[in-house]
Amino acid sequence: MSHNEIEHVERHPKIILICDNVEELSGVSDVISSQITAFRVLTKMHDIKDVIIDSSPHVLILAMPSVSTSIELYKTLVQQGLLDYPHENILLCENKESGVGFRCCMKHIFCDYFVYKPMYENYRLRMILHNALLRCENAHDTTQIREEHFGKIDESLKHLIDDASAYHLDAQHTLSTARKNIEQAKGVNDIQTSLMNELKAQHINPLLDQLEKKLAMSIEELTNNLKNKQLSLAELSALLIEKSLPETNQKVTEQHNDIGRQANTALDKQYIKIMVIEDNEIYREMISRILVNAGHDVDAVSSGLVAIKKLKKQKYNMIFMDLFMPKLDGYNTTRNIRNINHCKDLPIVALTSNKNKDLIRKWAALGLTAYIAKPSTKQSILKAVEKAKRAIAS
Amino acid sequence: MHNKELSDLKTINQQVMIDLIGEDQAEIAHFQQQFLLQAKTSLQHIAQLYRQEQFNKIKDEAHFLKTSAKAIGAELCAYHLQTLEHASLAQDKIKCKHHIQNLSNELKQVYLSASG
Numbered sequence: 001m002s003h004n005e006i007e008h009v010e011r012h013p014k015i016i017l018i019c020d021n022v023e024e025l026s027g028v029s030d031v032i033s034s035q036i037t038a039f040r041v042l043t044k045m046h047d048i049k050d051v052i053i054d055s056s057p058h059v060l061i062l063a064m065p066s067v068s069t070s071i072e073l074y075k076t077l078v079q080q081g082l083l084d085y086p087h088e089n090i091l092l093c094e095n096k097e098s099g100v101g102f103r104c105c106m107k108h109i110f111c112d113y114f115v116y117k118p119m120y121e122n123y124r125l126r127m128i129l130h131n132a133l134l135r136c137e138n139a140h141d142t143t144q145i146r147e148e149h150f151g152k153i154d155e156s157l158k159h160l161i162d163d164a165s166a167y168h169l170d171a172q173h174t175l176s177t178a179r180k181n182i183e184q185a186k187g188v189n190d191i192q193t194s195l196m197n198e199l200k201a202q203h204i205n206p207l208l209d210q211l212e213k214k215l216a217m218s219i220e221e222l223t224n225n226l227k228n229k230q231l232s233l234a235e236l237s238a239l240l241i242e243k244s245l246p247e248t249n250q251k252v253t254e255q256h257n258d259i260g261r262q263a264n265t266a267l268d269k270q271y272i273k274i275m276v277i278e279d280n281e282i283y284r285e286m287i288s289r290i291l292v293n294a295g296h297d298v299d300a301v302s303s304g305l306v307a308i309k310k311l312k313k314q315k316y317n318m319i320f321m322d323l324f325m326p327k328l329d330g331y332n333t334t335r336n337i338r339n340i341n342h343c344k345d346l347p348i349v350a351l352t353s354n355k356n357k358d359l360i361r362k363w364a365a366l367g368l369t370a371y372i373a374k375p376s377t378k379q380s381i382l383k384a385v386e387k388a389k390r391a392i393a394s
Numbered sequence: 395m396h397n398k399e400l401s402d403l404k405t406i407n408q409q410v411m412i413d414l415i416g417e418d419q420a421e422i423a424h425f426q427q428q429f430l431l432q433a434k435t436s437l438q439h440i441a442q443l444y445r446q447e448q449f450n451k452i453k454d455e456a457h458f459l460k461t462s463a464k465a466i467g468a469e470l471c472a473y474h475l476q477t478l479e480h481a482s483l484a485q486d487k488i489k490c491k492h493h494i495q496n497l498s499n500e501l502k503q504v505y506l507s508a509s510g
Contacts, residue, residue: 282462
């Protein structure tokens, strides 16, 4: 490791400089570090990944030996889902490639470019960094405000759902007490008691039954409406997160089009990364063991919400998912997953014992690779993995 | 359970777990024990929900436990859970009580079968 690399080892950098040759960029590194202390120079892929996962740096400066290798590296990071957050990317290139750098920025592969070789303009670089950091900080503030805002609304909706449930129980209790009181009420003589019993049987009890039924239906409707609002909110939040991602993420993949290579890389590997989403811990453990014993890298989670959070941060090759889960079922989890940029074609295998064909058909319309009836067999599960591998390849 | 008659269902059908996780007896015993622990908690929860007449939640809990019952090959348990699901969906308190009692008895049989 060179002298310059040792100097810039900030643990949570806001700016990272990714390069092959640290010595060659010592002047540029000094300019950046004089502008901001939260800065780090990185040369090794595993260090780059670790720092991005830990710190989500606002600005990435790519200074590989050529523009094409810088694009290739940036594209790899995007495809691995490491850059799904607001950030700016800046290309550092040699003067002989300045035309290519300019065209890359025009096509929104990079936010800006800077020529550092054979000479560089100190204050021009400072200006680029200043603007990039400013734009990024604004984007981060917006994201934070939005998350807080949605979090508060979500919390309020949860309270309303709980309140509706508590109100239902309370009203049921009141009705039940009223029934008991009416049952116990007696007239001053047999004739009056008989008349009261007749009145109870013909009018009061049917009225209470109807009231109870209507109350239950209204509360159920209200709760369902609130749950739908909660879901719409989650979907809107996911959509806004996707929209807030830099355009460079999408453009780098489009412009440097070799998506097939990624699929082939996954297929070439005998073992793939699989997520298992199942709320029943026993069945979840069984499925995970089958997959782990077959050599796959398995991540098992108990709910759709946890799965969505993980999928936004990491890439998987396929998913096994249960249909009936509390809070967010398989169908709605799949809908949310399909809204994540890198999960639109992710193979999903449904695990269900449900015989409701309409529901399964509706779910299948979101793009299911296979359907497995619980409890299933090891052979069927591993066959589904093979099917998913073929789906990735095609 | 799809094509089987009630009389064909077993307290524990060993073949289900063999097909699913293989023949490792220690592993099979581990999952059976896990199921009994899960079922105990789940049955207590179902009883509480029954007292509160929360039929929708009884249905969810029965469905949850049915997954692991099927996975360990507790076919009769899975059957009683399925019937409990139907009764709770229909909000039929009397049938629910009957199925909960059947389930409780069947879980004792699973315990005896797994211990023996």
